[in-house]
Amino acid sequence: MTISLSDNQARQLRTRAQGLECRRKAASSVEQVVQKVCGLQAQDLSAAMLAVRVRSVEPTSASVESALWQERSVIRTWCQRGALHLLAADDIGWLLPLLGPDRIATNRRRYVQLGLDENFSAAAIQAIREALASHGPLTRSEIARYLSDHDIVAEGQALYHLISRAALEGVLCLGPHRGDEPAYVLIDDWTDRGRSLTQDGALAAIARRYLSAYGPAGPEDLAAWSGLNASKVRRAWNLVAGELTAVSIGELPAWMLKTQISWLDELPAHSPSVRLLPAYDTYLLGYANRDLISAPQHAKRINSGGGAIRPTLLVDGFVQGTWSTKWHKDHLEVAIEPFSSLAPDTRPGLEAEIEDVARFLGVRAISSASA
Numbered sequence: 001m002t003i004s005l006s007d008n009q010a011r012q013l014r015t016r017a018q019g020l021e022c023r024r025k026a027a028s029s030v031e032q033v034v035q036k037v038c039g040l041q042a043q044d045l046s047a048a049m050l051a052v053r054v055r056s057v058e059p060t061s062a063s064v065e066s067a068l069w070q071e072r073s074v075i076r077t078w079c080q081r082g083a084l085h086l087l088a089a090d091d092i093g094w095l096l097p098l099l100g101p102d103r104i105a106t107n108r109r110r111y112v113q114l115g116l117d118e119n120f121s122a123a124a125i126q127a128i129r130e131a132l133a134s135h136g137p138l139t140r141s142e143i144a145r146y147l148s149d150h151d152i153v154a155e156g157q158a159l160y161h162l163i164s165r166a167a168l169e170g171v172l173c174l175g176p177h178r179g180d181e182p183a184y185v186l187i188d189d190w191t192d193r194g195r196s197l198t199q200d201g202a203l204a205a206i207a208r209r210y211l212s213a214y215g216p217a218g219p220e221d222l223a224a225w226s227g228l229n230a231s232k233v234r235r236a237w238n239l240v241a242g243e244l245t246a247v248s249i250g251e252l253p254a255w256m257l258k259t260q261i262s263w264l265d266e267l268p269a270h271s272p273s274v275r276l277l278p279a280y281d282t283y284l285l286g287y288a289n290r291d292l293i294s295a296p297q298h299a300k301r302i303n304s305g306g307g308a309i310r311p312t313l314l315v316d317g318f319v320q321g322t323w324s325t326k327w328h329k330d331h332l333e334v335a336i337e338p339f340s341s342l343a344p345d346t347r348p349g350l351e352a353e354i355e356d357v358a359r360f361l362g363v364r365a366i367s368s369a370s371a
Contacts, residue, residue, distance in 0.1 A: 003247040003264070007292060010216055010249045011317030012267050013256070014293070017213050018283050019055035020275050020314070021268070028058045030067035034074050035088035037213045038095075038206070041280045042076050043084040047311070050278035052086075053360040060360050069176045072191040077173035078164045081227040082107065084174075090194035092170070092187065098202040100168035102229050107161065114158040116165075124152050125166045129186065137175040137183035203236035208243065208257070214286045216247050216254040224288035249292065274349030275314040276323055276334075276357060284309055284319070294319035298339050313338060315346055325357075331364040332357075 005013070015021045019036055033055045034040055042048035049064045067074045072089060079085045079095060082103040087095060111121060124147060131146040132138060138146070140159060147154055154162050163184065166172050170193070175185035187193055197205060210222050223233045244255040277283060284290060284302070294302060294312075301322060302310050313321035313336060321338035334354050342350070351367070358365035 001246075002253075003245065003261075005216065005247050005249050005254075007249065008316070009264070009267060010247075010254070010292060013216055013260070013263055014214065014283075015273065015275075015314075015317040016263060017215055017260070020283065020317070021273055028056060030056070030059050030064050031071075031073040031088050031090075032056075033059070034086050035091060037282055038091070038209045039080055039085040039087045040282055041080075041083055041285055042086045044279055045076065047278040047280050048076075048086050050276075050311075050357070050360070051281055053356065054275050054277060054281075060362060062362070075173045075187070075191060077187075078103075078167040080225060082164065082168070088194075089191040092191075093194040094197040094202045094205060096168065096170045096193075097196070098199070098206060099227060100170065102232070103168055103227055104165060105229075106227070107165070111161060111165075114161060116154075116158060116161060120152075121162065121165060124154055124162050125169065125171060127152055128162065128166055129171055132172060132184060132186045133189070136189065137178070137185045139178055139181045139183050141181070143184065200235070200239060203232060204239040207236040207240045211240075211244070211255065211257050212260070215256045215260065216249065217287060218252075218254050220288040221286065225282075225286045272343070272346045272349050273314075273316050274346050274353055276350075276353045277312045277314050279311050280309045281312065283314070284312065293317060295339075301339070313350075315342075315349075320346075331366050332361065333368055334365050335368045 012021065019033065030052055033052045037055070040048045040051045049061050052059055052064050068076065074086050075089050075092065076084060076086055077092070079087055079099055111117070127147055127150050128143055131143060135146070140163065143163065144155060144159055163172070170187060172184045173187050173190060175183045175190060177183065206226060206228075207222060210225060211217060214221065214225065219233050219237045222228070222236065223230065228236070243258055245258050245261055247254050247256055284293065287293075298319065302312060302319065304310065310322045311324060312319045313323055320342065321336060323337065324335045326333040326335065334357060336350065354365050354367045
């Protein structure tokens, strides 16, 4: 039997799965937050840190930095869709071997265009491995010089793709910045990569973890979020089919974990849930279609082009505006730009969110909302 969900029910279920519904139930440690959603997009590290904030109770920007650079329980590397992510270190032993090969295969044509055939790439990545083992951590420019000294010329996009491919192969990840430039380290020198899984074990794990954090959803959503090819997505879905319940969102089919069906009896009475999501938040990037969580007519205000996803104002799981920050000498200005007038009952939640952004960053914040 298929359970019919309203749009609002589906959004409530998704925000609860994401840890966005109620902070008193949210994960507390940085590692727990990152592991719960199976990674946070992190080409903008400050945005990824704010993605931890909105899903947690206690962490601050300093505790995220500690998890990355001291505890090393979270790492920053290329993974889902070939994008930079924060990942729980305990997950990389199965997640990178599962997702890396598909992204490398997808990028192969671009590698050839850049002169990176398989023999050249293998030799260059081995040289990068040796450089980091002997001299790491190294910045990109330092890696380029090392390669040049060993008669391997790679610059610009070619060098970027070599480094990101080495990350997708599980060789390296990003370490602490040196000045304004990130440095790279060997994963095995940096942290314990956690358990490994068979191919089927990893496929089942990623389907289960995805639905746990993004459901209700469908296979096309798993494909869009993970970057896995269609045959692997079908296999992953089939492996956990016995754990799923079919639902519908309007006329669209979707699935949930059976263990989360009881949530339907626990959905809160209407009380606006207000969240300030950072740029590139995984709540927006986790699905093939965003119409359930943002109105199509506002798409260009959220994504202005070039793949940039602006920080968004979320009310009851639906995007109702964007926001931005501006640093002043003694405070942070938080500018709210709603798409239309906000209901009065959203104000307390919005003020609480602005205060929590300030708490997380350790600053004083002043809001400038245009309703």
